[in-house]
Amino acid sequence: GSDTDKTEKKANVKKVKVAYAQNSKPITYTDANGKPAGHDVEIMKLVDGLLPQYEFEFIPTTDDDLLLGVEQGKYDVGIKNTFYTEARAKKYIYPKEFLGLSSFGLVLRKDDANIKTLADFAKAGKTLAPIAANNAQYTVIEEFNQKNPDNKVKLEAGDAFTVNVIAYVSEGRSDGGAIIEGQYDQKVRSADGPYHSLDDKLVYNEVDVIKTWPLFNKKQQELADAYDGAIKQLKAEKKTNELSKQFYGRDLYEVLAKVNR
Amino acid sequence: MLKFDFVYLLEQIPKLVPYLDITFLVLILTLFFGTILGFILAAWKLGIRPILSKLAYAFTTAMRCTPSIVLLFLVYYGLPALASIFAFDLNDLSKLFFVVTAFSLSFGNVMSEIIRSSYLAVEKGQYEAAVSVGLTRFDAFRRIILPQAAVVALPNIINSILTLLKEGSLAYTIGLIDVMGKANLLIAMNYEAHALETLLALSFIYWSISIIIEKANELLEQRLSKGRTFVKTV
Amino acid sequence: MQTLDLHFMWEAFFIALSGAPITLLITVVALLISIPVGFFFSLIRLNGTPILDQLCRIYISFVRGTPLIIQIFLIYNVMPILLERFLRSTHSTLSVFDVNPIWYAFVVFSLYTIAILTEVFRSALKTVQKSQLEAAHSVGLSTCAAYRRIIIPQALVTALPNLCNATTNLIKNTSLCYALSLREITLRAKVAANPGYNYIEAYIDIFLVYLLICSLVEYGFKKYEKKLKAYQCLSA
Amino acid sequence: MLEVREIRKAFGNQEVLSGISFSIEKGDVAVILGPSGSGKTTLLRCLEFFEQADSGEVLFDDIDVDLRNVTKEQIKAIRQKTAFVFQNYNLFNNKTALENVLEGLVIGRKIPKKEAEAIAKEALDKVGLSDKYAYYPSQLSGGQQQRVGIARAIALSPEIIFFDEPTSALDPELIGEVLATMKKIAKEGTTMLVVTHEMSFAQDVANKIIFMDGGSIVEEGTPRQIFTEPKEERTRQFLKRMLPEYTYYI
Amino acid sequence: MLEVREIRKAFGNQEVLSGISFSIEKGDVAVILGPSGSGKTTLLRCLEFFEQADSGEVLFDDIDVDLRNVTKEQIKAIRQKTAFVFQNYNLFNNKTALENVLEGLVIGRKIPKKEAEAIAKEALDKVGLSDKYAYYPSQLSGGQQQRVGIARAIALSPEIIFFDEPTSALDPELIGEVLATMKKIAKEGTTMLVVTHEMSFAQDVANKIIFMDGGSIVEEGTPRQIFTEPKEERTRQFLKRMLPEYTYYI
């Protein structure tokens, strides 16, 4: 009975290796029980649920390995809050449908609350906490600098391991730091956030809301198409809005109209 | 800056300790395979066959010049790619396999230089005396040369073992979670808030292990040094 | 498998190479500090000098026993904050955060290399017979002169291969300076790779640059080892 | 039992052995005499294959070795039948006096531990070291080390023993004792090739004297021939120093 | 010029020197005789501070040293005035024969390089090594190494030289030459303390014989006294071996 059913089913089901960055809570991370979790992961789980012909296996790893691994075919798809750039599109398949929205902004001390854009920030000659080179935020700011050669943000590459943006800014080690709003929420705004005590000293100023994408290996066009179908359905069902609220504390789809990248 | 939270530090220790099994597994497997490789390479370097010795030296140069992360990626991506040419699929192999392979290559290489230099530090007369009383080359090595060379080699071997112990951060880059990886995850899960406490807890664990290793080494060194006198300044 | 972006690789190679001066500067400074200090420490350990020996052991055991990246973290993130508080309390106008991170790198890597070299030298000194020192004393050499002219040249023969290992490891370890936002080889290559996600090419470049530097260093060591060994080989 | 033909050996372009040929029979005690630097040690070392000779031939019992291409088996076979007493002792630094002697018996000759220990102790007793079993080389005086080296070789009861100045560090009293021991072993039929400056041994025990100078054999013969009527001027000159003593002993 | 009082030295609980006292005057050539293991080397090593004696006193010229607490300055001062010839040579492995001799002159005694080289070459020539200047110890025969060791000491022209069996590895011919050299140096006024088994040297050159056994001085006196009418039975027994020779030389 059921045993043969299972094996039969298994035979038709294709395994998909989904690599996720395991250390960017709340977007993608490994939870205390060693299980994959986070906004992007939850969406992919829903996608998996809609695709009976595929079975997703979530593999935790680091940014470097995820990027290399997806390109090489070690993993079929990777999620790590990836933004869209031309160059990346050459290496990976971007599906037609984006995965989620991400509010990206600056964390600043209260005195600097008037700084609303990168241009303001650059003009004021403020210093920015270093950003890991393979982080999408780095690219966004670099692109800004390319477009505004006369008013550049001082950009330094660093490492997430040693650079704690919140601490950097609050201690005055740098004037501002790039951060995803979801993270800022959970760290500072949330009542049980570890930096909640700094809530009245810091501000988060949104710079942009940006679409994030899953990256597919070049050979996985079929999978990407299947993904497109599934995520369309999820968006229609407003499942994505729910997850955005759940993880980012805010329905970013409200500003979708203004999102231009 | 958050207040330093000592209790938090203590709480992290039991969360980290279970992941020591991976750390030790990697360490022991690498020690085993790396040491074998080290002996083979050293034997080639010291041997009389010019091709083998050139080969061994070339391997050493290559290994020395390769950053561990590059080596790990080479093994992790290169090996399956190589195997796929012969229609083997290595992609499903455990990450442990790739980590141990990469570490064994570099550890074996370091060992080969340690073995070579300490072997050469033993006077030739000792070997001659050994074979003159009918010991085979192997016995001469095992019973006379090795114990004397080991005194010289040990401090360097411990240097490399301790380095190896802490290579967890590398294993982590391909997603193999040992204590070091777990510490990273714990930090990430708490939004980098108590990084200091977590890292200190990790250091505490590592340090304890190192102290045990160093103590064992000390005893061994003393035992092997029996009957020998060494230079001092006074 | 995809083809490599050779054009990018070519350009990124030079970008990576342009990080070499920083890498080499850190390496040289760390070696200049840790060779004499490490040697001094190894003497303390060999002599078993009462309190100093214990201190050395604790120091070595801590530095070897904890991950370098954590040491970097401690020195780069914790020390400045403590210093800053201290300076603020003394109303000094100095700002700790303006210090070029390379200074942290000098400190971290020197502290680390000292521990490694102490053990390298200690083992090497053990290969020199005690009677060599006695002979030197007997012809009126001071202990210092005896070490400089007799003991060290003989110990170096054994030390060199391990010293070479330590140096190349140091060079490679400087890649951890990304954590200090120092634009050395690895970081530069990775930053260059970022816009196009040319990570494979970047890693190949990183490999090539290290290969270049380390093989030069190794070549130098080999030459020197040969020279020092002149007195042994002839009989072997 | 040992025949040596035309051994040549050069270090760089300095020829140290320029064609040495001689032969010794079973039970012979042959003494090599010669000034410092004449190549005596080098000759012995070539025979034990510590130094690779440039050319020549060695016949050991039924083993015929062309020194230009020696096989490992030949080396092993010959070393099993020989023992070597080193000019600079070369004791195992990491072993006590007793262990130094035991090593070759237990590991080399595969003699059971118990039995080997009895043999080793007897050998050490013979050279007057019954109270130094547990001493490491670094704790022994020069003469004591030299005697351990001798004990290590004789304990093996090999067919032939090469001695390289076995009594240089000994006092006259001990020289007497050690030479007596060697004499006894010789009587028991062990063949010996001895480099020594000890003329009394050469006269008393040896039945063959080989006089070397500058890498060649200048003269060889029985002690009587060499000491009383040396043919070569060089031999005469070398022996002049010792002749008074010799005269006395005769 | 050198007075030694009650030197004691034990290794573990084995007493190796049990209260040694003697004195030698400027220009003396004192020979220490004694069986192997009697503590001769240990005594010399204590005098050069290679071994720390447990108690005792050394008076060297005007330097008065209590061996229980020696200062670095005293050690340095005394070593500047002495030289040591080691039983096992102890040449600097990483230096050629010439450099071995130069080292003490240039670095120890601060003599200008040129001058030092002349002195060093002269010393090596004296011991018959004029063709081995550029050889490393590993390339020298036992006897050659021993002679470099002697040259290294005599080149320093110290006030006193300690010799520990300086001719053990030499052939009779060379022994003669080296002893002649030592005799010449002695004539020039260098004080010497010589451990040797070479009776002819003891008879010909020494003006004082110290006979040690088991860590104590059994007897001391002029060569004539010791060799012809030893007071102690132990001395007589030890010398018996050599007496025939001695009788001859007389």
Ligand SMILES: Nc1ncnc2c1ncn2[C@@H]1O[C@H](COP(=O)(O)OP(=O)(O)OP(=O)(O)O)[C@@H](O)[C@H]1O
């Ligand atoms: N490795 C070497 N390289 C160059 N020359 C060497 C080497 N070994 C020995 N010699 C030279 O070979 C010659 C013979 O040396 P050997 O040790 O055989 O002499 P020997 O007869 O044993 O002398 P002694 O009685 O002093 O021990 C010496 O002149 C020595 O300098």
Ligand SMILES: Nc1ncnc2c1ncn2[C@@H]1O[C@H](COP(=O)(O)OP(=O)(O)OP(=O)(O)O)[C@@H](O)[C@H]1O
């Ligand atoms: N480090 C040591 N530990 C223990 N015992 C030692 C040590 N060094 C020397 N001895 C012992 O001290 C005694 C005297 O040794 P020493 O070297 O002074 O003898 P020696 O008179 O020079 O003999 P030889 O003529 O054989 O050179 C020996 O019995 C030796 O075993």
Ligand SMILES: [Mg+2]
């Ligand atoms: Mg010799």
Ligand SMILES: [Mg+2]
């Ligand atoms: Mg002695």
